[in-house]
Amino acid sequence: MKIPSDTGGATNPTPRKSARVGLEAEVSLRRSGHNNYRANVHDVSQEGCKVDFVERPRLDEIVWVKFEGLEALEAIVCWVDGFAAGLEFQRPVHPAVFDVLLKRLAAAGQQ
Structure with a gap:
């Protein structure tokens, strides 16, 4: 996995709080009043x-994102570009939990 150095998409002029880890994985996504569905996270x-x-x-x-092995994370849509969107979690993921999440996602990507 690589860590990009950009500060956001063209529609998001606000700098990011921390570097994002580039990956391709699936999450469960739920919008208010709708059923869960699988979505790609980048x-x-x-x-x-x-x-x-x-x-x-x-x-x-407001949407809910569920990574395998974690509780659903409440998030807000902060930018939109076509059908892709940037989501900000209402509460940041704890650093130790985030490290475990990255290891799981990396292991799942190697299968």
């Missing part, structure tokens, strides 16, 4: 991630 940090949506999300929409 990068992740302790504060958020970039996810592909089936339907274009709204800015400031």
Whole structure:
């Protein structure tokens, strides 16, 4: 996995709080009033991630992201580019939990 040095997408002029780890994985995503569905996640940090949506999300929409082995994380849509969106977790993931998550995702990607 590589750590990109960019500060956000073209539609997100606010610098990121921490570097995101580039990856390709699946998460369970749920929008308010809808069922869960599988979605691709492209990068992740302790504060958020970039996810592909089936339907274009709204800015400031609340969603729940579930990584395998973790409880669902409540997040807010902070930028949208087509059907991809940047999500900011309502509570950052604890550093030790984040390290375990990265190890699991890396192991799953090697299978």
